[in-house]
Amino acid sequence: MQRKKLVIGLFGFGCVGSGLYKVLGKEAVTGQVATIKKIVAKNPLKKRDIAPHQLSYCKDDILDDDEINVVVELTDDADAAFQIVQAAMQKGKAVVSANKKMVSTYFMELYHLQQEYRVPFLYEAACCASLPLIRNLEEYYDTDTLQSVEGILNGSTNYILTKTFNEKIQFADALKTAQALGYAESDPSLDISGKDAAYKLSILLIHAFGIHVQQEDIFTVGIQQINEVDNAYALARNQKIKLVARAFKQLDGCVRFFVMPAFVQHDHYLYHVDDVFNGVITRTHLADTHFYAGRGAGALPTSSAVLSDIAALGYQYKYEYKKLVSAGPKNISHDCLLQVYVSFPIAKADFVKNYFTEIGEAFSNSEKGYFTGTITLKNLQALQQKDEALSFILMDVCIAEEEQKHEAAWQEEAVLEFE
Amino acid sequence: MQRKKLVIGLFGFGCVGSGLYKVLGKEAVTGQVATIKKIVAKNPLKKRDIAPHQLSYCKDDILDDDEINVVVELTDDADAAFQIVQAAMQKGKAVVSANKKMVSTYFMELYHLQQEYRVPFLYEAACCASLPLIRNLEEYYDTDTLQSVEGILNGSTNYILTKTFNEKIQFADALKTAQALGYAESDPSLDISGKDAAYKLSILLIHAFGIHVQQEDIFTVGIQQINEVDNAYALARNQKIKLVARAFKQLDGCVRFFVMPAFVQHDHYLYHVDDVFNGVITRTHLADTHFYAGRGAGALPTSSAVLSDIAALGYQYKYEYKKLVSAGPKNISHDCLLQVYVSFPIAKADFVKNYFTEIGEAFSNSEKGYFTGTITLKNLQALQQKDEALSFILMDVCIAEEEQKHEAAWQEEAVLEFE
Numbered sequence: 098m099q100r101k102k103l104v105i106g107l108f109g110f111g112c113v114g115s116g117l118y119k120v121l122g123k124e125a126v127t128g129q130v131a132t133i134k135k136i137v138a139k140n141p142l143k144k145r146d147i148a149p150h151q152l153s154y155c156k157d158d159i160l161d162d163d164e165i166n167v168v169v170e171l172t173d174d175a176d177a178a179f180q181i182v183q184a185a186m187q188k189g190k191a192v193v194s195a196n197k198k199m200v201s202t203y204f205m206e207l208y209h210l211q212q213e214y215r216v217p218f219l220y221e222a223a224c225c226a227s228l229p230l231i232r233n234l235e236e237y238y239d240t241d242t243l244q245s246v247e248g249i250l251n252g253s254t255n256y257i258l259t260k261t262f263n264e265k266i267q268f269a270d271a272l273k274t275a276q277a278l279g280y281a282e283s284d285p286s287l288d289i290s291g292k293d294a295a296y297k298l299s300i301l302l303i304h305a306f307g308i309h310v311q312q313e314d315i316f317t318v319g320i321q322q323i324n325e326v327d328n329a330y331a332l333a334r335n336q337k338i339k340l341v342a343r344a345f346k347q348l349d350g351c352v353r354f355f356v357m358p359a360f361v362q363h364d365h366y367l368y369h370v371d372d373v374f375n376g377v378i379t380r381t382h383l384a385d386t387h388f389y390a391g392r393g394a395g396a397l398p399t400s401s402a403v404l405s406d407i408a409a410l411g412y413q414y415k416y417e418y419k420k421l422v423s424a425g426p427k428n429i430s431h432d433c434l435l436q437v438y439v440s441f442p443i444a445k446a447d448f449v450k451n452y453f454t455e456i457g458e459a460f461s462n463s464e465k466g467y468f469t470g471t472i473t474l475k476n477l478q479a480l481q482q483k484d485e486a487l488s489f490i491l492m493d494v495c496i497a498e499e500e501q502k503h504e505a506a507w508q509e510e511a512v513l514e515f516e
Numbered sequence: 517m518q519r520k521k522l523v524i525g526l527f528g529f530g531c532v533g534s535g536l537y538k539v540l541g542k543e544a545v546t547g548q549v550a551t552i553k554k555i556v557a558k559n560p561l562k563k564r565d566i567a568p569h570q571l572s573y574c575k576d577d578i579l580d581d582d583e584i585n586v587v588v589e590l591t592d593d594a595d596a597a598f599q600i601v602q603a604a605m606q607k608g609k610a611v612v613s614a615n616k617k618m619v620s621t622y623f624m625e626l627y628h629l630q631q632e633y634r635v636p637f638l639y640e641a642a643c644c645a646s647l648p649l650i651r652n653l654e655e656y657y658d659t660d661t662l663q664s665v666e667g668i669l670n671g672s673t674n675y676i677l678t679k680t681f682n683e684k685i686q687f688a689d690a691l692k693t694a695q696a697l698g699y700a701e702s703d704p705s706l707d708i709s710g711k712d713a714a715y716k717l718s719i720l721l722i723h724a725f726g727i728h729v730q731q732e733d734i735f736t737v738g739i740q741q742i743n744e745v746d747n748a749y750a751l752a753r754n755q756k757i758k759l760v761a762r763a764f765k766q767l768d769g770c771v772r773f774f775v776m777p778a779f780v781q782h783d784h785y786l787y788h789v790d791d792v793f794n795g796v797i798t799r800t801h802l803a804d805t806h807f808y809a810g811r812g813a814g815a816l817p818t819s820s821a822v823l824s825d826i827a828a829l830g831y832q833y834k835y836e837y838k839k840l841v842s843a844g845p846k847n848i849s850h851d852c853l854l855q856v857y858v859s860f861p862i863a864k865a866d867f868v869k870n871y872f873t874e875i876g877e878a879f880s881n882s883e884k885g886y887f888t889g890t891i892t893l894k895n896l897q898a899l900q901q902k903d904e905a906l907s908f909i910l911m912d913v914c915i916a917e918e919e920q921k922h923e924a925a926w927q928e929e930a931v932l933e934f935e
Contacts, residue, residue, distance in 0.1 A: 120802070226803075227802070227803035227804075227806065228806060229652055229656040229806075232652075232655065232656060233648055233651075233652070236651065236655075236828065236833075237648040237651060237824050238824075239824065239827045239828070366788075366809070369785075369788060381820065382816075383539070383646070383816045383817065383819055383820035383823070384645075384646035384810060384811065384816070384817045384820035384821075385646075385810070385811050385816070385817065386810060386811075387646065387647060387648075387808070387809070387810040388807070388808070388809040388810065389806070389807070389808060390785070390806070390807040391803060391804070391805060391806040391807065392803065392804050392805075397801075397802045397803070397804070398802065398803045398804065400802055401800065401802035401803035402803075404802070405656050405657075405658065408658045409655065409658070412836065412838075414655075417831065419831075
């Protein structure tokens with residue numbers, strides 16, 4: 098197949114943008130398939146190492162240039178980014194973006210723009226930086242019965258959890274280092290509140306299950322409320338606490354999803370995913386689990402995914418959204434039974450207890466306490482709305498007995514088939 | 517994109533073939549994109565649960581049927597398989613295969629057949645069962661500076677190493693269980709000698725670096741000579757012994773490759789890849805490492821990859837062999853300096869010593885001994901040819917000082933760029 102010559106207009110000259118500019122100058126990396134013609138930056142007062150004829154502060158210098166056939170969007174304002182991307186697609190330009198908030202929030206508009214103007218729009222870098230998740234979910238897990246996708250999707254919070262848990266560094270200091278290393282979003286509360294992971298999960302849901310929901314519709318618990326009682330609980334059981342995003346199909350055909358801290362056993366794949374690394378596990382009936390791990394934040398890994406998308410445009414690659422357009426039902430549910438750990442100031446014990454379906458362990462000292470047990474997702478959500486300072490940590494998703502039987506029967510049948 | 521209707525002719529009705537037949541009958545799994553019209557099996561005496569009009573023992577019943585547009589080849593004789601695949605492609609049929617030996621051995625012929633007859637030929641299942649390695653190497657690591665691919669590519673030997681090392685089970689018993697579980701090749705010596713892993717490495721080399729070499733040209737050490745002295749050495753250092761295939765680019769631009777047992781540190785990704793699982797690590801300048809893990813053998817995972825390939829045909833997917841056809845030089849080298857551990861019967865100590873560039877540790881008791889130190893790959897090969905019973909285990913690839921400096925400079929420059 099003949100490679101298409103790509104002429105790029107780049108929006109945003111921050112970490113990733115400036116890196117991409119340098120890297121595209123290196124012959125070995127790019128195979129000279131793409132050149133950057135124009136860069137539109139935000140701040141005219143900032144000194145930049147770009148030839149003056151390449152630099153501009155007016156978006157129309159890219160949008161109105163017919164020679165530019167690819168827009169690479171690397172700004173960090175989701176609304177402004179969407180305006181740019183929309184205009185670029187309306188002018189028939191292909192678009193590559195790393196903006197998870199924009200992709201998640203404006204997904205339906207972006208999907209229809211792709212259909213209407215028949216232009217590709219790629220955004221692998223929006224999810225776990227360099228890990229090729231979107232493409233694999235889109236292309237590889239097409240036929241197989243995908244059961245679940247779960248993982249650590251946010252590098253910044255994983256870095257903080259690693260430092261505070263493994264190395265006993267203070268939360269504020271760990272956050273400061275994460276920011277200095279360029280791991281955190283420009284607004285770190287997006288990371289810490291779990292919202293960044295929820296945006297990414299919303300994107301994975303599209304390509305894994307053909308379902309689009311807004312970030313606000315994903316039950317999300319961040320890491321800011323995790324305290325020393327929680328850490329001690331994990332430590333005593335040789336477990337770690339990780340911020341895990343999860344989407345899974347149950348026997349009723351419904352897909353359920355949420356982002357929340359989870360206790361991870363020492364023999365679990367995610368236990369070993371530390372620092373800024375991300376790790377994602379897919380589960381299918383036929384292949385069982387697949388595990389993907391790699392750096393989940395940072396300018397270089399993010400550039401790497403942007404480059405892969407640019408290269409793919411050279412071969413006319415585009416997402417087909419196979420699962421989104423397929424005829425099958427895509428039911429979602431916002432409720433299920435979970436086994437969780439909830440810790441609280443001691444005065445709240447009775448209040449918290451009422452929300453549980455069944456209490457397992459109960460602990461208290463003069464200041465704090467925790468319960469473990471089963472609780473519905475809906476009750477957990479209600480509890481969170483009442484008191485944001487409570488600490489929720491997932492132990493497991495409860496699997497109904499009939500679901501266990503169904504799964505066992507599937508496996509047994511499968512084994513019989515192959516004997 | 518409209519899905520193409522696929523009518524399949526299936527060769528081979530063993531583990532994977534019969535599983536695929538059952539799975540393609542399940543609507544949920546396939547989306548009804550593909551139907552099996554005819555199955556050609558080998559042994560007419562074996563009773564099979566197939567409708568008589570679907571079953572045949574004559575290959576022309578598939579090859580001469582113009583309605584059949586996809587041949588799925590799941591037999592285990594590489595030469596006979598190639599004859600079938602060649603004939604199918606000449607008749608314009610797309611082909612899916614899981615036969616690593618055939619793909620590796622006949623690769624150049626198969627490549628030219630794809631060009632000449634413009635038919636896709638997919639073989640994801642030939643490498644690490646269900647893990648999507650070939651497609652990711654082909655599509656995703658296109659632009660980036662891929663530095664190395666290494667991993668555990670053979671599920672059967674990994675199962676045996678896990679059982680003998682972790683659980684102290686006898687080699688012969690572990691092999692027997694691997695065979696009973698359907699993990700081993702029909703001729704298990706292919707697994708144990710490392711040849712199966714070498715076939716797979718040969719396929720990865722095509723898609724990772726655009727290089728094709730025959731299995732015979734890959735220096736290969738199996739697992740049969742690993743003994744209790746070696747295991748004790750690993751155990752004392754909190755390491756495991758894994759059979760690792762490795763291909764890597766060095767500063768001179770040459771790609772080097774081999775398959776041999778390696779000591780793996782407890783904090784290394786591959787340390788946790790046990791039992792029948794495979795694990796592969798890619799390293800690129802921009803993205804650093806990516807780790808893929810999943811079941812590396814067994815009928816279900818293999819079927820899963822075959823199904824993904826069939827689904828991809830529905831969307832006109834084919835390998836572009838981008839790196840093979842790209843203009844850049846593809847130099848290979850069969851020599852480099854390695855840090856290895858070699859164990860031997862005590863009488864051979866002086867003989868072995870002569871091959872080393874430099875000796876580090878030396879150990880001996882009344883029966884056995886080992887050296888660690890540096891040795892050239894060429895000398896290791898010579899030593900293996902002289903005495904196949906010696907045990908070689910890789911400790912590390914020696915990186916020249918200038919190469920370390922180059923790598924450090926790259927990283928430093930990259931970091932500076934992004935500051």
